Amino acid sequence: xxxxxxxxxxxxxxxxxxxxxxxxxxxxxxxxxxxxxxxxxxxxxxxxxxxxxxxxxxxxxxxxxxxxxxxxxxxxxxxxxxxxxxxxxxxxxxxxxxxxxxxxxxxxxxxxxxxxxxxxxxxxxxxxxxxxxxxxxxxxxxxxxxxxxxxxxxxxxxxxxxxxxxxxxxxxxxxxxx
Ligand code: 5GP
Numbered sequence: 001x002x003x004x005x006x007x008x009x010x011x012x013x014x015x016x017x018x019x020x021x022x023x024x025x026x027x028x029x030x031x032x033x034x035x036x037x038x039x040x041x042x043x044x045x046x047x048x049x050x051x052x053x054x055x056x057x058x059x060x061x062x063x064x065x066x067x068x069x070x071x072x073x074x075x076x077x078x079x080x081x082x083x084x085x086x087x088x089x090x091x092x093x094x095x096x097x098x099x100x101x102x103x104x105x106x107x108x109x110x111x112x113x114x115x116x117x118x119x120x121x122x123x124x125x126x127x128x129x130x131x132x133x134x135x136x137x138x139x140x141x142x143x144x145x146x147x148x149x150x151x152x153x154x155x156x157x158x159x160x161x162x163x164x165x166x167x168x169x170x171x172x173x174x175x176x177x178x
Contacts, residue, residue: 003162006174009155010148015172018147019048022128023055026145030096034123035061037097041113042068042086043167044102047159048130048147052100065089071109082112097122098145102159103131107141114141131155131172 030036036056040049049064056062068086097117104110110127117125129143135152156162157169166173 002178003175004178005156005166006176008171009150009174010172012170015147015158016051019051020055022145022147023052026098026128027057027060030060032057032060035063035095037063037065037092037095038100039088039092039097039117040064040066040100041102042066044159044161045100045130047167048102049100052128063090069109069113071112082109082116092117092120092122094121094123096124098126098128101127101129101143103133104129104141104143105133105136107137107139111139111141130158
């Protein structure tokens, strides 16, 4: 089946406004002098992460790292495994970490990833999601920071793709049957 772009679900202005608010919330929760590592999950979250960290105060010790992962195994169980395609460059041991994800859907990817990263003994580990599709959740994972809750529909833009297309859109849009 072919798909085309639907209506704007979240406009670029709304995204900017909310990303700024969430950045402030994060900045308030952490000390300036301790490193705060933002771990972006490639590829979708790269767009969100770069906007988010540029809203952090200049005097904060902000660090940026990326991971590329896919969860596999029994897709209905949260006890699956994460395959790492690209790992972090630096150790997160004893550091405060914020995992930045584009969208939490079933929550399986994040719940696997959380376990994997907790085994590396960070000082703390929080999850920051651009979008949360709660209706689809199969695990008890809940983002600590979230920009928008959305209904159960497939969305693209601002980093989110469909078959490698439409990541570059400035607004978040729905996808509809052609
Ligand atoms: P989860 O393990 O939470 O089910 O999977 C989350 C991943 O599924 C996201 O990182 C994203 O790649 C993909 N995903 C889930 N919902 C959507 C959606 O509405 N649009 C797009 N483009 N990707 C989605």
